[in-house]
Amino acid sequence: DAGITQSPRHKVTETGTPVTLRCHQTENHRYMYWYRQDPGHGLRLIHYSYGVKDTDKGEVSDGYSVSRSKTEDFLLTLESATSSQTSVYFCAISGGWTEAFFGQGTRLTVV
Amino acid sequence: DQQVKQNSPSLSVQEGRISILNCDYTNSMFDYFLWYKKYPAEGPTFLISISSIKDKNEDGRFTVFLNKSAKHLSLHIVPSQPGDSAVYFCAASARDNNDMRFGAGTRLTVKP
Numbered sequence: 001d002a003g004i005t006q007s008p009r010h011k012v013t014e015t016g017t018p019v020t021l022r023c024h025q026t027e028n029h030r031y032m033y034w035y036r037q038d039p040g041h042g043l044r045l046i047h048y049s050y051g052v053k054d055t056d057k058g059e060v061s062d063g064y065s066v067s068r069s070k071t072e073d074f075l076l077t078l079e080s081a082t083s084s085q086t087s088v089y090f091c092a093i094s095g096g097w098t099e100a101f102f103g104q105g106t107r108l109t110v111v
Numbered sequence: 112d113q114q115v116k117q118n119s120p121s122l123s124v125q126e127g128r129i130s131i132l133n134c135d136y137t138n139s140m141f142d143y144f145l146w147y148k149k150y151p152a153e154g155p156t157f158l159i160s161i162s163s164i165k166d167k168n169e170d171g172r173f174t175v176f177l178n179k180s181a182k183h184l185s186l187h188i189v190p191s192q193p194g195d196s197a198v199y200f201c202a203a204s205a206r207d208n209n210d211m212r213f214g215a216g217t218r219l220t221v222k223p
Binding site: 090105 | 117155160204206
């Protein structure tokens with residue numbers, strides 16, 4: 001299995017609070033991604049990174065920011081959590097434009 | 112703007128029969144296509160892929176077919192086994208743009 005770890009695995013937070021999810025890899029892969037999974041929508045790309053300090057927006061980036069200060073870590077921040085951001089978040093890593101390897105997911109509930 | 116579409120939310124087949132999962136895409140820049148399998152409470156796992164220069168790729172019981180003119184791909188599982196029961200996601204990516212897009216998924220149930 002690819003060395004990819006998400007933390008925390010579960011989190012409950014209140015509306016309006018900032019939340020940061022962490023993705024850590026030990027594979028030295030260049031590309032890292034954050035997706036959210038919601039019923040009926042599949043996996044939707046939030047942000048991705050193609051190198052240290054190089055990031056770009058995905059299809060559902062509003063309300064989210066990311067940072068990648070070193071190869072192994074990719075942080076996703078919900079600047080002010082809303083109930084619509086209740087979801088399961090997956091981090092993925094890839095060495096190129098081919099297959100990606102996913103973490104176990106973080107279940108976030110915003111109350 | 113969903114660029115990858117899986118129009119069948121669910122599929123049920125009998126053990127031993129063929130399962131066919133379908134996927135359509137709209138972006139002609141996509142040149143690499145993948146299928147992922149997901150069990151509950153786990154992350155998706157890579158299953159099989161195909162490059163746009165091919166029309167078929169086979170790996171054991173799994174075969175992916177690509178029809179570029181129709182912007183359509185399909186995953187065939189034969190024979191289907193109860194352990195294949197999972198949600199299957201179709202995904203696509205482009206060489207010059209590394210954001211990988213996914214469909215909504217198809218839940219496959221293989222009945223013993």
